[in-house]
Amino acid sequence: MTNPATLSEHALPVPVPGWLAALCRFFAAVGGLVILAMMLMTVASVIKRSVLGAPVPGDFELVELGSAIAIFCFLPWCQVSGGNVLVDFFTSKANPRTNHLLEAFGDLLFLLIAALLAWRLFHGGAEMRQYGEQTMVLRIPLWWAFPVIIPAMALLVATCAATMVGHLRKART
Numbered sequence: 001m002t003n004p005a006t007l008s009e010h011a012l013p014v015p016v017p018g019w020l021a022a023l024c025r026f027f028a029a030v031g032g033l034v035i036l037a038m039m040l041m042t043v044a045s046v047i048k049r050s051v052l053g054a055p056v057p058g059d060f061e062l063v064e065l066g067s068a069i070a071i072f073c074f075l076p077w078c079q080v081s082g083g084n085v086l087v088d089f090f091t092s093k094a095n096p097r098t099n100h101l102l103e104a105f106g107d108l109l110f111l112l113i114a115a116l117l118a119w120r121l122f123h124g125g126a127e128m129r130q131y132g133e134q135t136m137v138l139r140i141p142l143w144w145a146f147p148v149i150i151p152a153m154a155l156l157v158a159t160c161a162a163t164m165v166g167h168l169r170k171a172r173t
Helices: 018-052 059-080 096-131 142-172
Strands: 004-006 015-017
Touching (some): 015 018, 059 142, 096 142
Antiparallel strands (some): 004 015
């Protein structure tokens, strides 16, 4: 078993398994590479438009698909590092146990939503593949993004579960 990693921007960090933090970091790196590729393609498209009068064909489609992939890849890292928005106006004076319990409840809600989204994304991607949905200009099958998006959502579900357990353990101590 790997050492737990504590990664959080919150006042109440919780330990998560090291392998989970590493996997979240890997997915975030994939998302970063996708953003970098979109940036380079956009620069090339602007230069091509300026010099030759025509952009890279389907540049907006590539940005659309890349944005979806990047966003889903960043979600697990955001959860494991405590980067989600936290409004602590009412709980800033509460004791750590209460705050950990509230964080665990929030993680449970996020886990349920993420599981629902993962389930529906799986079926939505399968339907897009079955019906052959494609982008308009480049004719890229839309389902091609789902082999990255669905594992990222599954990782988000696991990360929500790990942070919830971490908050429950901290609430007991």
